[in-house]
Amino acid sequence: MMAPWDLYVIITTNLGGGRPTLELVRQALAGGATAIQLREKDLPARELVELGREIRQLTHAAGATFIVNDRLDVALAVEADGVHIGQEDLPARVARELLGPGKILGVSTGTVLEARQAVADGADYLGVGSIYATKSKEDAGEPIGLAGLKAIRAAVTIPLVAIGGINSSNAADVIAAGADGVAVVSAVIGAPDIAAAARELLAAVRRARH
């Protein structure tokens, strides 16, 4: 799959301005999102599976990668491409074993130590952040800045998806600092025109590589 991390849009329905989950996904994909993560902390598994199955179809049709946050069982149930885990979720090594080699494992990291550990545990990509201050991710700590991203870039070779306060104005800096792509929540799904916001951000990422 070519450059699946360019624009990684995280779907958390209650940050989507009252629009239904699948509408957020459709619009993000219409704007060129290369990966979609379903990140719902308050939905029962049954509902996650129902949404996940629909998102699986939409992402297949768009050629986008589909990742489920935290619930590895749901990821397997809906045949997502993989699971993304934070430092409070399943231990990465356990997730790797349960997933098998055919699925993608992403791990949230904020330090070089965590990044190295995640790689040792079998991560396929890292979510790195928060780069900038943000309100989207309630469990985000102090921003690590571009310096923190560069340090992780120097320490590991797997793809890095930068997260936290990224928008079309600063995306180029993040790519220049070594990110393979950017992950966003509100910057895309909170925008009045989701597809346009995605398109603008994706363009900024791709321009930054040239």
Place this chain on the structure above:
Amino acid sequence: MMAPWDLYVIITTNLGGGRPTLELVRQALAGGATAIQLREKDLPARELVELGREIRQLTHAAGATFIVNDRLDVALAVEADGVHIGQEDLPARVARELLGPGKILGVSTGTVLEARQAVADGADYLGVGSIYATKSKEDAGEPIGLAGLKAIRAAVTIPLVAIGGINSSNAADVIAAGADGVAVVSAVIGAPDIAAAARELLAAVRRARH
């Protein structure tokens, strides 16, 4: 495993009178619990895995069955004997596929229709209830009574674990109505002396069979 369902104790730490999770488990096992279910709705997966690993050791040592509520991934991660799902959790058929044949699948049911469906989906036992009114299980509907239990008993042949308001005074009625065992939360883990409460309930269940 002989009669693992006689006394099925559900562990939800905040119903345990401020005592630590593992203390609740130890005392329940000391009192003869034949199965332990870890049912925590608000803990991150990382913590569930840590607790689950300890409970796995304690239940092995006691020869008791260990079931994880809802999180099939955690059940696999800690090598529990199986998973228990409610009507809001993973679809039973999906859970059966993800678990494989070697693990136990339990499904909460309150009607003959749900019970038949759960069996068709691959359940190994059913949680049946609520039998009586209870405050432990916030999502429990109207009690189905002994009549509801009998109707399910007549409809399916797999083991039935009755749940909801069961104590040592009414356990005999529940067994007489066709339950293979009883599941309890507060009646055991909310008791001042957990082991004594478990012992008394287990004795009531076993007497009812003779």
